[in-house]
Amino acid sequence: MARLPSDxxxxxxxxIVESGALDRLKLSVPDGAMPDxxxxxxxxxxxxxxPLEVGLDGNLELRGLYDNARMARERDGQNHLEDWVADNxxxxxxxxxxxxxxxxxxxxxxxxxxxxxxxxxxxxxDDLAAIAEDVDG
Structure with missing residues (x-):
């Protein structure tokens, strides 16, 4: 497996943006920088x-860090974004x-x-990804 340095x-x-009445954290993504x-x-x-999705203001948002793809899609389980922000x-x-x-x-x-x-x-x-998505729910 290849390894790539960030530089x-x-x-x-x-x-980093606070969102909603509970001030949950999300990351605001510049237009066109990533797919939803x-x-x-x-x-x-x-x-x-x-999960990356368009918010109410029309901007793309990264709303959490979850343990697997199913949890990210369903927003199920612990969201690690706030912990990551605090830890850093x-x-x-x-x-x-x-x-x-x-x-x-x-x-x-x-x-x-x-x-x-x-x-x-x-x-x-794409075929394997579609099968995995069907299995995950």
Whole structure:
């Protein structure tokens, strides 16, 4: 499996935003920077899956970090985004970095000033991905 350092990858700047009456955290994504749907996100020493969708204001949002793709789609289980933000000493209004490891499939999340090395996971072909989605629900 290939390993890629963050300094050689395209990096997208996201903003931490508080959302709703409970001030839940989300990441605001620049227009056209990523597709909507569920993507793999490597953050620190953990791998998560993140739902990306258009918010009420028409902007794309990354609304959480979940343990697997099904949980991300259904927003089931623990959302690790707030823990990741707190563990990195960040807060609403700050910028975070999202590295494009495999466009449309795998990304790496890191705090400003940090470097990372990502293990590239092969993207499943469309038929296998459709079967997995059917099995997951």
């Amino acid at each position: 050689g990858l395209e990096t997208i700047h996201l903003t 749907g569920v993507v793999r996100v490597d953050a620190g020493r953990s791998t998560y899956h993140a 000493g960040l807060e609403a209004g700050r910028t975070v970095l999202l590295d494009v490891v495999v466009e449309g499939a795998q990304y790496g999340l890191r705090a400003p000033g940090e470097d990372a090395v990502y293990r590239v996971v092969e993207r499943p072909d």
